[in-house]
Amino acid sequence: MSDKAYSIQTRLLHNKYKADRQTGAVSVPVQHASTFHQFQFDTFGKYDYGRSGNPTREVLEDTIAELESGYKGFAFASGMAAISTVLTMLNKGDHILITNDVYGGTYRLLTEVLYKFGIDYTFVDMTDMQQVAVNIKPNTRLIYIETPSNPLLKVTDLQGVAKLAKANGCLTVVDNTFLTPVLQRPLELGADIVIHSATKFIAGHSDVIAGLVVVKSEEIAEQIGFLQNSLGSVLGAQDCWLVLRGLKTLQVRLEQSSATAFKLAQWLESRNEVTQVFYPGLTYHPGKPIQTIQASGYGAVLSFELEDKEAVKVFVEKVEIPVFAVSLGAVESILSYPATMSHAAMNKSERESRGITDGLLRLSVGLERYEDIVNDFSTALHWAGKVKGKEIPLANIK
Numbered sequence: 001m002s003d004k005a006y007s008i009q010t011r012l013l014h015n016k017y018k019a020d021r022q023t024g025a026v027s028v029p030v031q032h033a034s035t036f037h038q039f040q041f042d043t044f045g046k047y048d049y050g051r052s053g054n055p056t057r058e059v060l061e062d063t064i065a066e067l068e069s070g071y072k073g074f075a076f077a078s079g080m081a082a083i084s085t086v087l088t089m090l091n092k093g094d095h096i097l098i099t100n101d102v103y104g105g106t107y108r109l110l111t112e113v114l115y116k117f118g119i120d121y122t123f124v125d126m127t128d129m130q131q132v133a134v135n136i137k138p139n140t141r142l143i144y145i146e147t148p149s150n151p152l153l154k155v156t157d158l159q160g161v162a163k164l165a166k167a168n169g170c171l172t173v174v175d176n177t178f179l180t181p182v183l184q185r186p187l188e189l190g191a192d193i194v195i196h197s198a199t200k201f202i203a204g205h206s207d208v209i210a211g212l213v214v215v216k217s218e219e220i221a222e223q224i225g226f227l228q229n230s231l232g233s234v235l236g237a238q239d240c241w242l243v244l245r246g247l248k249t250l251q252v253r254l255e256q257s258s259a260t261a262f263k264l265a266q267w268l269e270s271r272n273e274v275t276q277v278f279y280p281g282l283t284y285h286p287g288k289p290i291q292t293i294q295a296s297g298y299g300a301v302l303s304f305e306l307e308d309k310e311a312v313k314v315f316v317e318k319v320e321i322p323v324f325a326v327s328l329g330a331v332e333s334i335l336s337y338p339a340t341m342s343h344a345a346m347n348k349s350e351r352e353s354r355g356i357t358d359g360l361l362r363l364s365v366g367l368e369r370y371e372d373i374v375n376d377f378s379t380a381l382h383w384a385g386k387v388k389g390k391e392i393p394l395a396n397i398k
């Protein structure tokens, strides 16, 4: 039952694995075995060794492939394991064109690890198609996109970049962590490979570290399968089960969190203490028109800027609902400070040139009630504003 006539919301629950073939169990069995007995001397069974293949992992890999409209899926021990496995498709001397506003860990992988192996890179503003075009070199083999990006929620035209990539013989790779296949399916827009930190929205409960890759063609699937087995950073069976469990509620979680994020972005805009709000659903956001075309929502992550680090410190100390932590995409709201968390691997001038200032906070909206978050944030902003005398009197706060 993978009939595309059903919506994603239904397919999250009803797919070919909805009931175990042997027992009818409606939850996928967790297969812990590291090795598999071969019943015949000269013909081996489907599974031989747990790194090369595991039945529970296979269910997760098939499920994500189907949801992303891909040819094949792969599960990894983390989002970074997924990203590094994909990038090791490249050879010494190859060049990657990558978005400026990339996840901090990906930035570190390129600048401090892959660089040592002779893989070159150029960071560009991917919202500017001209920049993408002029920076493609003869040895560019891969264009790497994150949209909306982290933490400034910049929107890249997926179809536009994929077209340019194809014309130049490059692969298009998209980190789809922020939107998931529920809101955006890059392979349907021309990309070749989609990557997820499944740690975030897909698993969704802040209780597992996982990564996923989905590829468009058999040829790429063979390469990634070979690398997954060679590098060995596969996802364990128990964690595969946790991700599959999270997937079932992905649509409702994301819908609810995105609706709250939208309202919250508008509310934050109206506050004196907030100097800027970044959310692709806001009318003035330059990426809104493209986002509206290529995705079916704006997501549950927003960023906002306060006056300075001092104001941020007061806000973080006063706010009660969100956890103050690295990560995003969970049932609970997560507030993070990119300067010292996701983008700590970037030096200050590099960071600030990308617009990630000392006043910037990122919020991943969870499932709490909107009114409760607003009340909590009102009070915290009031205190943060006091630092610069910008506060709205508490009595006037709705």
Ligand SMILES: *Cc1c(COP(=O)(O)O)cnc(C)c1O
Pocket (backbone or CB within 6 Å): 078, 079, 080, 081, 103, 105, 146, 150, 175, 177, 178, 196, 197, 198, 199, 200, 209, 210, 211, 327, 328
């Ligand atoms: C968290 C994250 C990653 C890295 O994933 P891990 O599971 O933490 O290894 C990559 N890309 C984006 C956009 C992320 O948010």
